Amino acid sequence: MTEERSLAGGPLTGLRVVEFGQLIAGPYVGTLLADFGGDVIKVEAPPKGDALREWGQHKHNGHSLWWSVMARGKRSVALNLRTDDCQRRALELCATADVVVENFRPGTMERWGLGPEDVHAVNPGCVYARISGYGQTGRYRDRAGFASAGEALGGLRYINGYPGQAPPRPGISLGDTLAAQSAFQGILLALYARDARGATGQVVDASIVDACVAMLESAIPEYEKCGAVREPSGSILPRVAPSNVYRSSDERWVVIAANHDTLWRRLAELMGRPELGEDERFATHAARGENQALLDEMIGEWAGRHTADELDRIVNEAGVVCAPVYSVADIHADPYFRERELLVEVDDEIHGPMTVPGVVPKLTGTPGQVRRPARWTVGADTADVLGDLREEVEDLDLLPSEGVV
Secondary structure, eight states: OOSOOOOTTOTTTTOEEEEOOOSSHHHHHHHHHHHTTOEEEEEEOTTTOOGGGGOSSOEETTEESHHHHHTTTEEEEEOOTTSHHHHHHHHHHHTTOSEEEEOSOTTHHHHTTOSHHHHHHHOTTOEEEEEESSOSSSTTTTSOOOHHHHHHHTTHHHHSSOTTSOOOOOSSOHHHHHHHHHHHHHHHHHHHHHHHHOOOOOEEEEEHHHHHHTTOTTHHHHHHHHOOOOOOOTTSOTTOOSEEEEEOTTSOEEEEEOOSHHHHHHHHHHTTOGGGGTOTTTSSHHHHHHTHHHHHHHHHHHHTTSOHHHHHHHHHHTTOEEEEOOOHHHHHHOTHHHHTTSEEEEEETTTEEEEEEOOSSOOSSSOOOOOSOOOOSTTTTHHHHHHHHHHHSTTOOOSOOTTOO
16 A cells, blocks of 8 residues: 555554455454554455354353454455455455455355455555465365364374373364464565565465464474374373472462473472482483472372462462463453453443453554454445545446445
8 A cells, every 4th residue: 555654553554454254264364463553354245244243152242252352453344255246346445455364265266256366466566365274285275174173184183182082172263363373474474575575465375284283393303203203191291390280279270380400499499398309310301201200299299288379479489480270260350461451441332341352462662452343233334445445446336236235
C-alpha cells in the first residue's frame, strides 16, 4: 500500500490483510496480525459465516466464547466464493492487500480464481500465506488435515504420554496453533524481504505437519546416527534429574526442576540434606540420571510434607526452578497474568465485559493490543469495505449481487 504508515497503532499499522478460510489455523494467523495493528478483513461465506462462530462446548448468552477470542480486531465481509461475481470482488479486494491468508485444502483457491498466481497477477507485491494439514507439495498434500492428524504424523503424539498407553492429545488444538505461528513468522519474513530488501511478493507455505516436525529437537539425528527412538516418558525426561511433578500435601501437582549441579545442591540444602549435594550418586548430571527414580522418591516424600503454596514460595526463594501446575481457574485468579497483560478485558458485543488472552510477544516501542471486539453479524463490515474499494479499484460495481451481504 502507498499510504504513509504510522506505527502509533502497532508495528503493522497500515498493513491490509485479507483472511480466507475458517476454523483455527488460518483465522489465528489473522488474529495475530490484527493484534499488532493490521487491518484484517475476514471473508466469510453467507449466511452462517465461519464455523468457529458455533464451536466450543460452553455457550454464554447462547453464543460461542471461542469466536470472541479468534475474531477480535477483524472486519467481517460476506462473499459467496462459489459465485463468479463474488470471486471477482474477492480478487479486487486482494489487489489492495499486503497479505492474503487462506487455509483451505490445496487447490481450492485456484478453483475459485484466487490462487497465488491469480493474486500476484494483479498484486505482485502481495505476501500470500497458505496453511494446510500437509503443505502444498508432497504426496500427502491433498489429504484433509486437522491438528490431530498432523500431530500424529508429525511425531508429537508418539512422544507424548506414558509408556504402553494410547498417545494422548493435549486439551487444545496444538498443531493448528503451531502452524499458525509458523505462518505468522513466514509472513513477517516475507514482508521484511519485500519492504527492506526489495523482493517481490511470495508464497508462505505452512502446514501442521511441518510445525510439529520442527518441534522434535534432536530426535531425528538421534535415530539416524544412534538408532534411538525417543519414546513417551510420562512426566519426566529420561536421565534428566531431578525434574518432575510432585504431589503436595494439599493434593496439588508442583514442578520442581534442579537438573543442574548448582541447583541440585541448593535443593538438597533446602530439603535439610546438604550432604546429598556432594553424594557421588547425585553430584553430577550423569550420576543423577542413573539414580533418577531414587531422587524422585526422596523429593516426592519431602514435597508431600508441604502445601503447593509453600513449595512455590520456599523453592523459588532458594533459587531453584519451581511452579505449581495451574488450571485455567488458577491462571484467572493469579494477578501475575494481568500484570503481564496476558489476560486483558474487552467489551464484547454479545458477552459484554470479558477476559481474553492478551497479545504476545511484548514489544516496548510498538506493542500490540486488542483493538476491537469480534464482529457477531456475518458480513457486518461488507458495505464499508467494499465502499472503500470504490476509491481504490476502478470500475467496481457495488450494486447488490448474489452472495453479497
